[in-house]
Amino acid sequence: MQNKISRKDAIKSILAGVGVGIATPILLTKFYNLNYKKKENKTLQFKSIHRSIGNPRIKEPITAITIGAGARGNTYGNYALNFPNELKIIGVAEPIDIRKKRFCEKHNIDKSQSFKSWEEIFNKPKFADAVIICTPDHLHYGPCIKALEMGYDILLEKPIAQTEKECREILRLQKKNNNILAVCHVLRYAPYFINLKHLIDSGIMGEIISVQHIEPIEHIHMSHSYVRGNWHDSKKSTPIILAKSCHDLDILRWLIDKKCESISAFGNLKWFTSKNAPKGSTDRCNQGCKVEPNCPYSALKIYYRERRRTFVFDLPENESKHGDYILRQLSKTNYGRCVYKMDNNQPDHYVVSMEFEGGVTANFSMEALTSYDGRRTRIMGSLGDVVGDMNEFIYTNFLTGEKTKWSIENDPNTVKDFNGHGGGDLSLVTDWVLAVKTKNLKNLSSTIDASIESHLMGFAAEESRLNKQVVKII
Numbered sequence: 001m002q003n004k005i006s007r008k009d010a011i012k013s014i015l016a017g018v019g020v021g022i023a024t025p026i027l028l029t030k031f032y033n034l035n036y037k038k039k040e041n042k043t044l045q046f047k048s049i050h051r052s053i054g055n056p057r058i059k060e061p062i063t064a065i066t067i068g069a070g071a072r073g074n075t076y077g078n079y080a081l082n083f084p085n086e087l088k089i090i091g092v093a094e095p096i097d098i099r100k101k102r103f104c105e106k107h108n109i110d111k112s113q114s115f116k117s118w119e120e121i122f123n124k125p126k127f128a129d130a131v132i133i134c135t136p137d138h139l140h141y142g143p144c145i146k147a148l149e150m151g152y153d154i155l156l157e158k159p160i161a162q163t164e165k166e167c168r169e170i171l172r173l174q175k176k177n178n179n180i181l182a183v184c185h186v187l188r189y190a191p192y193f194i195n196l197k198h199l200i201d202s203g204i205m206g207e208i209i210s211v212q213h214i215e216p217i218e219h220i221h222m223s224h225s226y227v228r229g230n231w232h233d234s235k236k237s238t239p240i241i242l243a244k245s246c247h248d249l250d251i252l253r254w255l256i257d258k259k260c261e262s263i264s265a266f267g268n269l270k271w272f273t274s275k276n277a278p279k280g281s282t283d284r285c286n287q288g289c290k291v292e293p294n295c296p297y298s299a300l301k302i303y304y305r306e307r308r309r310t311f312v313f314d315l316p317e318n319e320s321k322h323g324d325y326i327l328r329q330l331s332k333t334n335y336g337r338c339v340y341k342m343d344n345n346q347p348d349h350y351v352v353s354m355e356f357e358g359g360v361t362a363n364f365s366m367e368a369l370t371s372y373d374g375r376r377t378r379i380m381g382s383l384g385d386v387v388g389d390m391n392e393f394i395y396t397n398f399l400t401g402e403k404t405k406w407s408i409e410n411d412p413n414t415v416k417d418f419n420g421h422g423g424g425d426l427s428l429v430t431d432w433v434l435a436v437k438t439k440n441l442k443n444l445s446s447t448i449d450a451s452i453e454s455h456l457m458g459f460a461a462e463e464s465r466l467n468k469q470v471v472k473i474i
């Protein structure tokens with residue numbers, strides 16, 4: 001079992017300089033397996049990336065109501081099951097009966113505190129410390145405003161809201177009432193990005209000159225969420241630059257630590273359109289489509305044969321019934337439709353160029369058509385550079401040529417099935433619970449103040465893309 005390094009220790013170890021080599025046998029093996037070539041006379045040093053999870057010092061849990069018991073509502077809810085000393089879910093609002101029933105059973109929620117829709121929660125006097133808002137994008141603003149008014153602390157899924165005006169109104173009210181409000185910009189809590197941020201802040205890299213950042217969505221994920229799924233229509237949800245990439249704009253703003261002043265963007269929907277529908281394809285994959293066996297996006301292949309992403313179907317308990325159940329879902333939901341014949345409008349490739357205060361530049365690419373996911377980052381500093389892929393990053397010192405590699409090590413305490421966003425999901429809730437418990441916003445790095453700028457960048461990028469103009473951010 002490896003020792004965990006707290007955030008404080010991680011900062012210390014970075015500040016201690018890149019001069020101390022800690023090449024553990026495990027990491028060395030990894031190093032040679034990856035076939036990196038060690039330059040002659042150059043030391044390659046290793047550091048591990050860890051993050052403590054949970055707040056063992058908390059003895060009495062905070063109480064919370066989950067609004068929207070879908071995928072994210074369950075992800076955050078699972079924290080309560082794993083750390084019952086910290087968080088107890090005592091209420092829920094969810095219109096889909098089976099989801100509500102399962103969520104109530106999981107958390108032992110009293111019937112009197114289980115509701116069909118978010119408004120009903122706020123018709124009652126305040127009965128919990130906090131709410132966790134995990135409704136679809138167009139239903140963030142309403143519950144958030146009500147929760148702020150009634151003095152609830154809040155864990156708010158991104159995007160904050162659908163318009164700049166609504167985002168600013170949430171910020172105004174939070175300032176007035178001083179609620180603890182964390183935006184689920186989970187990448188800020190991922191050990192990979194925390195360590196990158198510490199490295200930059202330590203000054204070792206000198207001045208940041210520019211950054212290149214890629215978000216490979218992975219083609220099946222794209223087809224599932226942004227072609228067939230809940231976010232296929234930017235008007236009903238939010239433009240993909242916010243719905244998917246507000247995390248990345250936020251990370252760029254956070255790492256560079258300067259205000260973004262100008263933005264210009266391009267992108268469009270090029271592949272998932274009717275023009276590209278193969279000859280012989282049908283409206284649904286299960287209607288005798290001639291190309292189904294050779295189509296990477298076949299719904300039969302993804303959901304039925306490979307059983308991927310089937311959580312959206314609320315599968316019955318009895319596993320022997322899954323097959324027939326999935327086939328029925330493919331006949332009636334968007335998940336069974338041909339990806340070339342959907343009513344989707346989200347771009348499948350999107351590039352954004354940004355200029356920050358002091359002339360720092362950044363380029364961001366969101367790419368749907370990739371076989372891999374995660375993030376790729378290159379940071380160019382005046383004294384050295386970084387190349388990273390969300391599992392590890394390597395810093396090279398320009399003067400000495402020395403390389404230091406930070407690798408994610410699996411935390412033995414990581415809760416199974418709760419390691420989403422490079423560990424960010426778990427760490428976000430850890431910090432949010434502490435912030436609510438101590439009533440101290442300093443325990444959060446994704447406050448509404450900090451998060452709103454990335455949303456303004458997203459709105460500006462979309463305006464630029466649609467009008468083909470450089471947009472200044474005021």
Ligand SMILES: NC(=O)c1ccc[n+]([C@@H]2O[C@H](COP(=O)([O-])OP(=O)(O)OC[C@H]3O[C@@H](n4cnc5c(N)ncnc54)[C@H](O)[C@@H]3O)[C@@H](O)[C@H]2O)c1
Nearest residue numbers: 068069070071072073093094117118134135136137157184
């Ligand atoms: N932070 C992240 O990385 C991340 C990742 C995925 C999704 N999200 C965001 O989280 C939110 C939820 O996404 P999801 O994947 O869990 O979607 P989901 O569809 O699985 O869950 C949303 C739930 O809200 C419920 N709901 C709808 N209307 C409601 C109402 N009036 N009152 C209460 N509940 C209602 C739906 O029935 C559904 O169960 C979205 O805004 C999404 O953009 C964030």
